[in-house]
Amino acid sequence: MKTGTYLAMPLVRQGDAVRFEEERRTLTPPADGEVTVHVKNVGVCGSDVGRWQGGAYHYPIVIGHEFSGEVAFDPAGSWTGRRVVVFPILPCRACEACRQELYAMCAHYDYYGSRRDGAFQEYLNVRRENLIQIPDGVSFEAAALCEPAAVALNGLKKAGDLTGKSVGVYGAGTIGILAVKIAQILGASAVFCSEPDAAKLAFAVSCGARPLTDGDSPDVYIDCCGAAAALNALLLRARARAKIVLLGNAARDVVIGQKAYSQILRRELTLTGTWNSRVGKNDDWREVLSYLADGRLDLSAVITHRFSLRDAEKALETLASHKEFCEKVMLSTEVD
Ligand SMILES: [Zn+2]
Numbered sequence: 429m430k431t432g433t434y435l436a437m438p439l440v441r442q443g444d445a446v447r448f449e450e451e452r453r454t455l456t457p458p459a460d461g462e463v464t465v466h467v468k469n470v471g472v473c474g475s476d477v478g479r480w481q482g483g484a485y486h487y488p489i490v491i492g493h494e495f496s497g498e499v500a501f502d503p504a505g506s507w508t509g510r511r512v513v514v515f516p517i518l519p520c521r522a523c524e525a526c527r528q529e530l531y532a533m534c535a536h537y538d539y540y541g542s543r544r545d546g547a548f549q550e551y552l553n554v555r556r557e558n559l560i561q562i563p564d565g566v567s568f569e570a571a572a573l574c575e576p577a578a579v580a581l582n583g584l585k586k587a588g589d590l591t592g593k594s595v596g597v598y599g600a601g602t603i604g605i606l607a608v609k610i611a612q613i614l615g616a617s618a619v620f621c622s623e624p625d626a627a628k629l630a631f632a633v634s635c636g637a638r639p640l641t642d643g644d645s646p647d648v649y650i651d652c653c654g655a656a657a658a659l660n661a662l663l664l665r666a667r668a669r670a671k672i673v674l675l676g677n678a679a680r681d682v683v684i685g686q687k688a689y690s691q692i693l694r695r696e697l698t699l700t701g702t703w704n705s706r707v708g709k710n711d712d713w714r715e716v717l718s719y720l721a722d723g724r725l726d727l728s729a730v731i732t733h734r735f736s737l738r739d740a741e742k743a744l745e746t747l748a749s750h751k752e753f754c755e756k757v758m759l760s761t762e763v764d
């Protein structure tokens with residue numbers, strides 16, 4: 429096995445404050461069924477901001493669930509040296525949802541970077557069954573976007589076959605942008621985007637979306653905002669029998685007005701939620717990796733900020749402050 433120490437950046441609580449702490453940790457041998465992954469890139473997720481601001485399940489915790497790396501040590505040998513992404517959910521594999529391979533619905537799941545330590549560190553032991561090989565020609569950086577891209581794809585699939593359908597995406601954060609890009613791959617006839625931030629809207633347009641105007645009437649909506657204003661606006665404009673996929677996490681109550689509510693009935697709107705992504709049956713991850721490998725999905729421009737692992741604090745500040753145009757903030761473990 430590999431020996432030595434490595435850099436880890438756990439979030440620690442001190443009084444009321446939560447901050448990153450630079451720590452040297454000693455490599456531990458992988459447990460039964462695990463391999464040691466040398467983390468290469470890890471994306472910062474909107475959900476990480478909440479953990480950084482005091483909302484994690486427990487402290488200390490190493491966050492980071494969107495990551496790529498290379499297997500440094502597999503006791504069984506077969507994965508050593510292979511480039512991988514890691515499905516962050518650790519399902520119980522025994523409950524009813526798990527039997528249907530609906531791992532994101534597992535009743536007793538664990539999670540890298542949320543409930544247990546994740547990838548804001550140079551090395552992480554992960555379960556072998558969570559590994560997915562990165563195809564040749566796909567960079568570690570692009571592969572680190574596989575998790576949010578799989579979430580966007582899983583959401584789009586909830587609306588059924590998109591061939592020839594027009595899609596309206598609310599919100600042009602990273603997941604919204606990924607939805608804009610992937611909807612086109614899935615055959616959408618047009619993709620519209622509604623986004624109040626001019627720079628983000630312009631970026632969505634550069635990715636193939638059109639600004640959503642009063643005259644447009646998409647067949648399908650993906651709400652990546654999770655906010656009352658956006659959802660009410662969407663419900664009030666949706667055409668009869670439109671499908672609406674709710675994907676954005678809500679930061680506060682999402683109250684639907686009486687008129688907007690009435691539209692759900694009168695226009696027979698279909699609202700459905702989507703949670704996380706799938707591997708195994710209807711595998712979103714392998715589908716995203718195939719799009720990255722054949723060049724249909726180019727995510728290079730989605731990464732707007734790059735930091736080294738040591739600068740995790742700056743990375744979170746950049747994402748949370750909304751001071752400048754920002755889509756995906758990416759960390760690299762290449763630290764001197
Ligand atoms: Zn995430």
Ligand SMILES: [Zn+2]
Pocket residue numbers: 519520521522523524525526533534535536537
């Ligand atoms: Zn389960």
